[in-house]
Amino acid sequence: MKLIISARVLRLCFVVCLGLMTSTVSQAYSYAAAGKEPVIDGRETIMQALANNDFATVKSTVDGLNDEFTYLLNEHKVDLMTPMTQALAEKDAAKVESVMDRAVFEEIVRRLDGAENNLADYQVAKVLVVKSKLFLDLLLPKLDDTQRQQAVSAIQGVLSAIGNPGVFGVGQAPADPAVFKQQRDLLINAINPLNE
Numbered sequence: 001m002k003l004i005i006s007a008r009v010l011r012l013c014f015v016v017c018l019g020l021m022t023s024t025v026s027q028a029y030s031y032a033a034a035g036k037e038p039v040i041d042g043r044e045t046i047m048q049a050l051a052n053n054d055f056a057t058v059k060s061t062v063d064g065l066n067d068e069f070t071y072l073l074n075e076h077k078v079d080l081m082t083p084m085t086q087a088l089a090e091k092d093a094a095k096v097e098s099v100m101d102r103a104v105f106e107e108i109v110r111r112l113d114g115a116e117n118n119l120a121d122y123q124v125a126k127v128l129v130v131k132s133k134l135f136l137d138l139l140l141p142k143l144d145d146t147q148r149q150q151a152v153s154a155i156q157g158v159l160s161a162i163g164n165p166g167v168f169g170v171g172q173a174p175a176d177p178a179v180f181k182q183q184r185d186l187l188i189n190a191i192n193p194l195n196e
Contacts, residue, residue, distance in 0.1 A: 038068050039107050040134065043100045050093045058096060059088055068103070078106050101139065105195045108135045112184050115162065119175040125162040129155070139191055150190035157183030 049057035087095030111132035161180035166172030
């Protein structure tokens with residue numbers, strides 16, 4: 001009887017340990033970085049408010065993006081607050097949308113710069129490229145067919161250029177900084193018309 005109970009306890013412990021290891025492994029390979037994206041969420045709220053001509057909501061949402069706009073100004077020398085303040089004062093929906101498109105563009109550049117600086121760390125680079133794709137998806141509908149195809153192809157090229165650690169070494173490919181830069185430049189050129 002003791003032997004049967006011990007075998008059951010041992011089997012239960014094995015199943016629990018296996019379950020814990022599996023959940024740990026699946027978390028380790030999750031590329032969806034935790035956290036919200038204030039620029040994406042803010043842009044969505046702003047676009048809905050603009051559709052309803054609700055500039056009070058637009059203003060309060062822009063105020064909530066102050067940290068992001070300040071970061072872009074301080075770290076990337078991109079001033080979005082001045083043109084946004086002017087667009088809000090004029091209640092010019094097209095200008096507000098244009099500034100938000102510029103914010104999305106700058107977030108893509110920022111994430112790709114971060115990925116390029118972290119090509120030696122596959123996980124970090126991949127998260128940054130995937131995040132840049134989230135921002136790119138917001139701009140794709142605004143591009144013409146040629147620009148859209150170039151942008152989609154380039155983001156895939158950027159993703160391929162970060163390499164692949166493989167599974168237990170199988171399928172491993174090193175990062176290629178030259179290809180990364182080339183594909184990054186193609187992507188930026190494709191979406192740059194929205195930045196003007």
